Amino acid sequence: xxxKQNLYGANHAENSxxxxxxxxxxxxxxxxxxxxxxxxxHTAQDLAQEAFLKAFKAYDTFEGKAKFSTWxxxxxxxxxxxxxxxxxxxxxxxxxxxxPGDQQAPTTTSDPDHKCQKNAVKEIxxxxxxxxxxQQREVFVLREINGCSTKExxxxxxxxxxxxxxxxxxxxxxxxxxxxxxxxxxDTGHYxxxxxxxx
Numbered sequence: 196x197x198x199k200q201n202l203y204g205a206n207h208a209e210n211s212x213x214x215x216x217x218x219x220x221x222x223x224x225x226x227x228x229x230x231x232x233x234x235x236x237h238t239a240q241d242l243a244q245e246a247f248l249k250a251f252k253a254y255d256t257f258e259g260k261a262k263f264s265t266w267x268x269x270x271x272x273x274x275x276x277x278x279x280x281x282x283x284x285x286x287x288x289x290x291x292x293x294x295p296g297d298q299q300a301p302t303t304t305s306d307p308d309h310k311c312q313k314n315a316v317k318e319i320x321x322x323x324x325x326x327x328x329x330q331q332r333e334v335f336v337l338r339e340i341n342g343c344s345t346k347e348x349x350x351x352x353x354x355x356x357x358x359x360x361x362x363x364x365x366x367x368x369x370x371x372x373x374x375x376x377x378x379x380x381x382d383t384g385h386y387x388x389x390x391x392x393x394x
Contacts, residue, residue, distance in 0.1 A: 224341045231336030234325025246271040331366035
């Protein structure tokens with residue numbers, strides 16, 4: 196089923212794109228954004244769907260002053276932060292019961308298959324990103340994984356460009372330390388992180 200057919204006004208170059216097309220263009224980046232924030236792929240996929248639904252319901256408020264992706268990122272970030280706050284309250288309530296949490300460390304594998312190795316690296320990497328402080332995590336995922344410009348990240352997070360640069364610097368330094376101590380990450384090989392994934 197085609198969703199809203201004309202998301203942009205006549206003055207926008209993208210006025211022929213359907214809502215469905217625009218979601219398809221941004222889906223992987225939104226999932227990666229949330230994955231980087233929560234460290235769990237299944238949760239990220241569920242929250243991404245929630246973000247898309249919210250965007251669809253609220254699309255009439257989108258005036259096209261910013262890029263659609265920027266508007267969508269904002270929605271995804273807010274939904275993820277709401278989810279994390281709720282989860283934090285749940286963990287506090289369960290802490291006396293010794294709740295072990297639902298995150299499991301990825302198992303290492305000797306499978307030489309390149310795809311399997313990439314998946315193993317990605318899981319380890321995103322789990323480490325998810326352990327960064329919240330503000331550093333948001334900036335790192337938007338800038339380094341999704342390829343947003345520094346200016347766009349500042350717009351999405353409603354902060355200054357200088358603050359984005361500082362948080363990104365801190366995030367890179369912290370993540371480097373985390374990964375240097377992660378034996379499983381070192382043993383899985385070398386890959387480059389791009390907006391399209393691990394290569």
